Amino acid sequence: MDRACLEWLVPKLTVVYFAPDAEVLAPEAGVPEFLYIIKQGGVLGFDREHAAAVPNWRLSAGECFPLGALMGERPVTSVYRAAGDTFCYRLQALHLRDLLARSREFADFATHRLSSLLAQSRRAVLVDRVAGEHVPPLARAIADIVLQRAPVTCEPRTILRDALDQMRRERADYVLVTHADGNPAGIFTLRDLRDRVALALGDVDGPIEEVMTPTPLTLPLHTLAFEAAVTMARHGFHHIVITDRGRAVGILSESDLFAMQRIGLTAVSAGLRAARSLQELVTLGKDVHLLAHDLLRQGVPTDQLTHILSALNDCTATRLIELEANDLGIAPHEFCWLALGSEGRQEQTLATDQDNGIIFPDPADGDVDRARERLLPFASRVNEGLAACGFPLCRGDIMARNPRWCQSLSEWKNTFAAWMQTPDGEALLGATIFFDFRPLSGALGLAVELRSWLAANAVGRDVFLRFMAENALRNEPPLGLLRDFTVSDHKGNPDTLDLKVNGAALFIDAIRILALACGSEETNTERRLRGAAAARRFPESDVAAWVDAFEFIQGIRLTHQQEQLDRGAPGDNYVSPEQLNALDRRILKESFRQARKLQQRLRLDYRLGA
Numbered sequence: 001m002d003r004a005c006l007e008w009l010v011p012k013l014t015v016v017y018f019a020p021d022a023e024v025l026a027p028e029a030g031v032p033e034f035l036y037i038i039k040q041g042g043v044l045g046f047d048r049e050h051a052a053a054v055p056n057w058r059l060s061a062g063e064c065f066p067l068g069a070l071m072g073e074r075p076v077t078s079v080y081r082a083a084g085d086t087f088c089y090r091l092q093a094l095h096l097r098d099l100l101a102r103s104r105e106f107a108d109f110a111t112h113r114l115s116s117l118l119a120q121s122r123r124a125v126l127v128d129r130v131a132g133e134h135v136p137p138l139a140r141a142i143a144d145i146v147l148q149r150a151p152v153t154c155e156p157r158t159i160l161r162d163a164l165d166q167m168r169r170e171r172a173d174y175v176l177v178t179h180a181d182g183n184p185a186g187i188f189t190l191r192d193l194r195d196r197v198a199l200a201l202g203d204v205d206g207p208i209e210e211v212m213t214p215t216p217l218t219l220p221l222h223t224l225a226f227e228a229a230v231t232m233a234r235h236g237f238h239h240i241v242i243t244d245r246g247r248a249v250g251i252l253s254e255s256d257l258f259a260m261q262r263i264g265l266t267a268v269s270a271g272l273r274a275a276r277s278l279q280e281l282v283t284l285g286k287d288v289h290l291l292a293h294d295l296l297r298q299g300v301p302t303d304q305l306t307h308i309l310s311a312l313n314d315c316t317a318t319r320l321i322e323l324e325a326n327d328l329g330i331a332p333h334e335f336c337w338l339a340l341g342s343e344g345r346q347e348q349t350l351a352t353d354q355d356n357g358i359i360f361p362d363p364a365d366g367d368v369d370r371a372r373e374r375l376l377p378f379a380s381r382v383n384e385g386l387a388a389c390g391f392p393l394c395r396g397d398i399m400a401r402n403p404r405w406c407q408s409l410s411e412w413k414n415t416f417a418a419w420m421q422t423p424d425g426e427a428l429l430g431a432t433i434f435f436d437f438r439p440l441s442g443a444l445g446l447a448v449e450l451r452s453w454l455a456a457n458a459v460g461r462d463v464f465l466r467f468m469a470e471n472a473l474r475n476e477p478p479l480g481l482l483r484d485f486t487v488s489d490h491k492g493n494p495d496t497l498d499l500k501v502n503g504a505a506l507f508i509d510a511i512r513i514l515a516l517a518c519g520s521e522e523t524n525t526e527r528r529l530r531g532a533a534a535a536r537r538f539p540e541s542d543v544a545a546w547v548d549a550f551e552f553i554q555g556i557r558l559t560h561q562q563e564q565l566d567r568g569a570p571g572d573n574y575v576s577p578e579q580l581n582a583l584d585r586r587i588l589k590e591s592f593r594q595a596r597k598l599q600q601r602l603r604l605d606y607r608l609g610a
Contacts, residue, residue: 002105012095016090018041018087019082023081024080025079026079026080027075027077031073032075033093034091036089037062042086043065045078045080046078071110142224146251152166152170152175153177153248154176154178157208160197160202161204163188173189174190175187181247182246184216186215187251188208188213216239219242220242220244221244221249268287273315276323281316281320281385281389282389285316285390288312288316293565302551303526309348314343317339324381324382336445337357337440338358338440338447340438345436349573357399357434357437358379358406359412359450360409360446362409362410379399382400398433416454419464420461428468435512451521458516458519465606469602469608470606472602477502490574491574493574495578496574496576497576500573506598507546510598510599510601511532514532514601514605548591549591549595552587553591556588560573
């Protein structure tokens with residue numbers, strides 16, 4: 001919007017506040033009186049029937065609502081609730097038409113919102129034609145949603161008052177008028193009630209056929225959603241009658257089309273946080289994989305995608321922990337749940353098992369065993385629940401239910417100190433897993449204190465860090481002398497590369513050492529590298545190459561796992577170089593060369609021979 005329009009708009013705005021979970025708008029309130037622009041906080045949208053269950057969508061700062069209802073002069077179709085403390089700019093509806101007339105940019109935004117959605121969907125359709133079988137929301141048949149509910153119907157001679165009472169009872173904003181043979185005769189909506197009855201002083205005791213919209217627009221049941229959306233956009237209708245062999249079987253509304261796009265990061269995360277049972281979390285896990293599939297096919301950068309997956313997995317774990325803790329009477333101050341390994345680094349892929357632990361406060365009476373025994377049944381239930389959600393139990397039993405990894409703060413410090421004092425094989429293995437810890441739930445301050453303690457005590461531990469470097473350097477990049485790669489047979493996967501152990505770990509292990517040496521408190525690999533690079537003044541070109549190489553390997557892992565999951569096979573990390581295209585093989589080879597260059601940095605730092 002140009003400056004003149006903004007200067008006109010600003011004096012007409014007021015700021016309003018909504019407390020957490022406050023109802024902002026609801027269908028029963030009628031046509032909205034204001035346009036809201038979110039300044040701070042967020043707004044969740046719920047179906048009108050359940051208003052307290054899983055939200056369908058979320059609006060964030062900078063977004064406005066309810067534009068569709070204001071443009072169509074109709075009530076909203078969802079219940080809007082504040083997500084936390086929320087502040088909004090508010091514009092009276094009577095000024096909206098002036099704004100549309102003054103600002104071409106705003107008018108384009110307001111009138112083309114549906115076409116923008118269609119453009120996104122078409123792009124997704126093109127991607128999916130290449131990528132696999134998953135069908136984007138607006139490329140699905142409208143039967144998917146229309147047949148999920150029975151339409152509200154009446155006959156042409158039905159008294160309007162009775163039809164309105166039926167709409168009220170069934171909480172519908174329309175009634176489909178059909179002949180005795182099921183063919184559509186017309187449709188009556190809340191807009192018709194306003195224009196043809198209330199404002200025209202019509203008779204509510206007359207037949208509905210006198211005020212309905214006759215011969216409504218119809219589409220066959222096999223129509224694709226994006227075709228229905230185009231029809232709506234072209235004719236300016238908000239409802240379309242759906243027929244099957246000429247008989248009316250349902251109504252498709254504009255809000256239905258937008259609801260089909262509900263699988264997004266905010267919707268999925270909100271659903272996970274609001275889940276009321278383990279079964280709900282298990283069901284929502286399918287949405288997580290669907291979202292990951294979509295984002296991967298859309299070319300979302302690997303680091304962003306692994307962060308998104310980790311964030312959603314955090315939501316799953318955190319909600320499960322809350323449910324089990326509440327059920328067993330475990331208070332949040334009694335424990336801190338730790339994410340370890342890839343989840344601790346926020347680098348989870350689509351195939352990952354559990355690595356977790358618990359810190360609990362040092363008991364005032366010194367009886368750590370009693371405190372541990374209280375937490376172990378809780379930890380076991382969470383571990384089993386995570387397994388049901390798709391995170392297999394760790395085969396090495398590195399989980400909170402193991403008494404070894406459910407310790408007091410002092411015990412964790414003693415364990416870490418012993419590892420650094422005597423860096424044998426078990427200590428080095430423990431450090432590669434547990435030093436990447438991150439708090440998820442409970443008394444987070446316990447993990448913060450342990451992280452600060454570790455960062456301070458790792459600096460100057462040259463013997464320990466040297467042993468870690470030697471251990472990391474034993475894992476060499478799988479580059480061949482005669483062929484591009486040195487492949488192996490991995491658990492029935494002949495001639496493959498393990499891109500977790502012999503790929504991503506090359507970077508993760510080396511960079512962890514660099515971070516510990518400079519006292520970094522970061523756990524994410526890229527952030528660790530950038531912090532260590534700044535402290536050591538590494539050339540930016542080297543850092544950029546290492547980051548790109550690491551993310552490329554992660555991307556190959558994700559793509560491989562998604563392809564396996566699409567085929568119904570469990571995801572793994574065993575990739576055959578021969579199945580990669582020539583360009584990817586070339587980049588993978590260069591990525592391993594960058595890993596070798598990074599390892600050479602360790603050799604120089606700790607004076608280790610080749």
